[in-house]
Amino acid sequence: THLKPSVTPDPRWPTEILRENRRRGARKRPRGKRAGVRNRLRARAHRAPLPSILLANVQSLDNKLDDLRARIKFQRDIRDCNLLCFTESWLNPAVPNHAIQPAEFFSVHRMDRTADSGKSRGSGVCVMVNNSWCNNANVVTLACSCSPNLELLALKLRPFYLPREFTSVIINTVYIPPQANMDTALWELHEALTQFQAQHRDAALIVVGDFNSANLKRAVPNLYQHVTFPTRGNRTLDHCYTPYKDSYKALAHPPFGKSDHAAIFLLPKYKQRLKREAPVQREVTRWTDQSVAVLQNALDDADWDMFRRSTDDVSEFTEAVVGFIGKLVDDTIPRITIKKFSNQKPWVDRTICEALNSRIAAYNEGITCGNIDEYKSVSYGVRRAVREAKRRYGKKLETQFQQSGSRSLWQGLRMIMDYRSPPSGLMSADESLANELNTFFARFEATSSSANASSTNANGAPQPPSPSALELLRVVKTKELIVDCSKKQERHYQPVRISGTTVERVDSFRYLGVHISQDLSWSRHTSSLAKKARQRLYHLRHLRDFRLPSKVLRNFYTCTIESILTGNITVWFGNSTKQDRQALQRVVRSAERITHTELPDLQTTYYKRCQTKARKIVKDPTHPNNRLFSLL
Known part of the structure; x- marks a missing residue:
C-alpha cells in the first residue's frame, strides 16, 4: 500500500517536484521481448x-x-x-x-x-x-x-x-x-x-x-x-x-x-x-463401470415389443432400434473433451497415467514417512507399464498388417507415419467444365491426315522436328534435351522455337520415374532413389520400436523400400558407377540392421531381373530383340 500525500501540491513548486512518479515496474503499456535466435x-x-x-x-x-x-x-x-x-x-x-x-x-x-x-x-x-x-x-x-x-x-x-x-x-x-x-x-x-x-x-x-x-x-x-x-x-x-x-x-x-x-x-x-503444431481437441465417450451399469439397466427396462409392433419392414425396424440405442448411449454415457498434443506418443494410454499418479503418491508418502522402498517398487511398475503399452500397440499394428482388408491396412500405415490428411475444399463444378473435359479427351479419337515424310540430312547432328509437329506442342510444358552421340561433339545448337517462343533446354528429364541425363549417366537418378528410400527407413525404425516380428518388417521393406531401389533396375544399374551402387547398397545395409534379417543385395537382384527379362524375350518371337538371344 502507498501512503497518500499529506501536503497539497503548490503550483509554484518546481516541475521536478510536481511531476508524478510511477511505481517501480509500472509502465504505460506492456513491453514485449527482443526477438532473434x-x-x-x-x-x-x-x-x-x-x-x-x-x-x-x-x-x-x-x-x-x-x-x-x-x-x-x-x-x-x-x-x-x-x-x-x-x-x-x-x-x-x-x-x-x-x-x-x-x-x-x-x-x-x-x-x-x-x-x-x-x-x-x-x-x-x-x-x-x-x-x-x-x-x-x-x-x-x-x-x-x-x-x-x-x-x-x-x-x-x-x-x-x-x-x-x-x-x-x-x-x-x-x-x-x-x-x-x-x-x-x-x-x-x-x-x-x-x-x-x-x-x-x-x-x-x-x-x-x-x-x-x-x-x-x-x-x-x-x-x-x-x-x-x-x-x-x-x-x-x-x-x-x-x-x-x-x-x-x-x-x-x-x-x-x-x-x-x-x-x-x-x-x-x-x-x-x-x-x-497446435493441439487438437475432440470429444470422446467415457465408458466407466457406473455409466455401463446405467446403460445396461436402461436397455433392460426398454419395451422392445413396441418396435416390433410399429412396423413390419426390417429396414425401418433396424433404423428405429439403432437410433433408440444411440439416444440411450448419448443420455447415459458422459462425454469429455480431451486435448491431444502433437508430441504425444501413440502408445500412451490410461495404464501409464495411472502408474505415474501412483508413483507420485508413493514419492510424497516416502518423503513424509522416510521410507523410499515403496517408491522404488512403484517406479519399476511404471517401466513395466510402458513396456506393456508398447507391446499392446505393436500387437495392434501387427493385427492391422495381417488383415486382408485395405481399409485396416491403410489405417495401420497412417498410425505408423503419423499421417494427417490436409483439409480438402469442395470444388464447384458446372456444365462447362464437363464439356471442356469431354472435348479434351475426345480429341484423341480424331483422325488427322498423315504428313509426307520429309528427307533428313544424315550428318550425325540432331535434326529439328517438322513444323507440323511443333504446332501441336505447348511451349510451357515442352523441354529440349540434347543427347549427342556423334564423334564431332557439337556444342553450339540452335534453340528450338515454337511460334516464336524459345523452348527451355534442360540437362535431365524424368520419364516414367527414371531421370535421363544428357550425358547418359545415372548419378542423378541413383541419388534421388537413395534419398527417397532413406526417408522410408524412418517408418521401418518406427515399426521395429514396437517389437513387430521380423516377417512384418521384411514385408514392409519389400513393399516400400526395395520397390523403390529396384524400379527399372535393368535399365540403369548396369551402367551406374561404383560410387552410386555403394550409395544404394548402404540403404540395404541400414535396413538389415533394423530388421535383423539378411536382405538380397542389389547386384543379385539385378542379375535375376536380367535373366527373367532375357527369358521373356527368348519366348516372345515378336519381340524386336528376339534375334539377339540364342539358347546355349
Missing part, C-alpha cells in the same frame, strides 16, 4: 531444444588454452555454450584432462591419436560438455575410433532438459584428414551413424567437424548442412549436419590463436513439435 538462446541458455555448439579446428589445443579461458570468462555466449567441439587437438595420453580443462564447470572427453592412425603427430578430437546443461554422469561414449581415413568421437548425452520428441542427444565430432580416402572415410562414418540411428531412433543426431573436401550428404542424403559461409579462405571445410531442416544458425567467430580455421558458433533454431 541469439536473444532466445540467452534467455534459456541451458534449456534450449538443441545444444549450442562451438566448433573450431584449433591445431594444437595446448597452446590455445589461454585464448579459450579468456573467451569463457569474458564472453557470455561462450561461457553458456553447451558443447565445445575441437578438431586437431594434437594431444597425447601423457596430457591429463585437468590440464586442458578451461573451467571447472566443463567436463573433458577426448580421443587422442593412436598407433592405428599411422601418424606420429597431429590429429585428435576433443569435446567439452557444460555441466550446467548435462551432468557428467549422463555422458556415454558410443564410439571412439582413429584410423588413417577417419577420426570419430561419438557421445550420447541425456541433458537436464530435452523436448519430448528426443530421448537423448548424440554428438559426433569428426575429423577427416586432407590426404585420406574420402570414399572410405564416408563409408566408415555412414556405418557408424547407421548403427547409432538403429539403436537410438528417437535421439537427436548431430555431426560436426572438419571434413576437408568430403561431403557427408553423398553418403547420407537425408542430412542438412548448416554452415553456409567459408571457414578457411574461400572454402567451407567445417560442417554441421543434422536430420532437421533449419535447426541451427551458424555464426563466424575469430579463429583460436594462429589457426587458419574460423571458429563457428552454432545457435539452435529448432522449435519443439509442441510449438510447431
Whole structure:
C-alpha cells in the first residue's frame, strides 16, 4: 500500500517536484521481448531444444588454452555454450584432462591419436560438455575410433532438459584428414551413424567437424548442412549436419590463436513439435463401470415389443432400434473433451497415467514417512507399464498388417507415419467444365491426315522436328534435351522455337520415374532413389520400436523400400558407377540392421531381373530383340 500525500501540491513548486512518479515496474503499456535466435538462446541458455555448439579446428589445443579461458570468462555466449567441439587437438595420453580443462564447470572427453592412425603427430578430437546443461554422469561414449581415413568421437548425452520428441542427444565430432580416402572415410562414418540411428531412433543426431573436401550428404542424403559461409579462405571445410531442416544458425567467430580455421558458433533454431503444431481437441465417450451399469439397466427396462409392433419392414425396424440405442448411449454415457498434443506418443494410454499418479503418491508418502522402498517398487511398475503399452500397440499394428482388408491396412500405415490428411475444399463444378473435359479427351479419337515424310540430312547432328509437329506442342510444358552421340561433339545448337517462343533446354528429364541425363549417366537418378528410400527407413525404425516380428518388417521393406531401389533396375544399374551402387547398397545395409534379417543385395537382384527379362524375350518371337538371344 502507498501512503497518500499529506501536503497539497503548490503550483509554484518546481516541475521536478510536481511531476508524478510511477511505481517501480509500472509502465504505460506492456513491453514485449527482443526477438532473434541469439536473444532466445540467452534467455534459456541451458534449456534450449538443441545444444549450442562451438566448433573450431584449433591445431594444437595446448597452446590455445589461454585464448579459450579468456573467451569463457569474458564472453557470455561462450561461457553458456553447451558443447565445445575441437578438431586437431594434437594431444597425447601423457596430457591429463585437468590440464586442458578451461573451467571447472566443463567436463573433458577426448580421443587422442593412436598407433592405428599411422601418424606420429597431429590429429585428435576433443569435446567439452557444460555441466550446467548435462551432468557428467549422463555422458556415454558410443564410439571412439582413429584410423588413417577417419577420426570419430561419438557421445550420447541425456541433458537436464530435452523436448519430448528426443530421448537423448548424440554428438559426433569428426575429423577427416586432407590426404585420406574420402570414399572410405564416408563409408566408415555412414556405418557408424547407421548403427547409432538403429539403436537410438528417437535421439537427436548431430555431426560436426572438419571434413576437408568430403561431403557427408553423398553418403547420407537425408542430412542438412548448416554452415553456409567459408571457414578457411574461400572454402567451407567445417560442417554441421543434422536430420532437421533449419535447426541451427551458424555464426563466424575469430579463429583460436594462429589457426587458419574460423571458429563457428552454432545457435539452435529448432522449435519443439509442441510449438510447431497446435493441439487438437475432440470429444470422446467415457465408458466407466457406473455409466455401463446405467446403460445396461436402461436397455433392460426398454419395451422392445413396441418396435416390433410399429412396423413390419426390417429396414425401418433396424433404423428405429439403432437410433433408440444411440439416444440411450448419448443420455447415459458422459462425454469429455480431451486435448491431444502433437508430441504425444501413440502408445500412451490410461495404464501409464495411472502408474505415474501412483508413483507420485508413493514419492510424497516416502518423503513424509522416510521410507523410499515403496517408491522404488512403484517406479519399476511404471517401466513395466510402458513396456506393456508398447507391446499392446505393436500387437495392434501387427493385427492391422495381417488383415486382408485395405481399409485396416491403410489405417495401420497412417498410425505408423503419423499421417494427417490436409483439409480438402469442395470444388464447384458446372456444365462447362464437363464439356471442356469431354472435348479434351475426345480429341484423341480424331483422325488427322498423315504428313509426307520429309528427307533428313544424315550428318550425325540432331535434326529439328517438322513444323507440323511443333504446332501441336505447348511451349510451357515442352523441354529440349540434347543427347549427342556423334564423334564431332557439337556444342553450339540452335534453340528450338515454337511460334516464336524459345523452348527451355534442360540437362535431365524424368520419364516414367527414371531421370535421363544428357550425358547418359545415372548419378542423378541413383541419388534421388537413395534419398527417397532413406526417408522410408524412418517408418521401418518406427515399426521395429514396437517389437513387430521380423516377417512384418521384411514385408514392409519389400513393399516400400526395395520397390523403390529396384524400379527399372535393368535399365540403369548396369551402367551406374561404383560410387552410386555403394550409395544404394548402404540403404540395404541400414535396413538389415533394423530388421535383423539378411536382405538380397542389389547386384543379385539385378542379375535375376536380367535373366527373367532375357527369358521373356527368348519366348516372345515378336519381340524386336528376339534375334539377339540364342539358347546355349
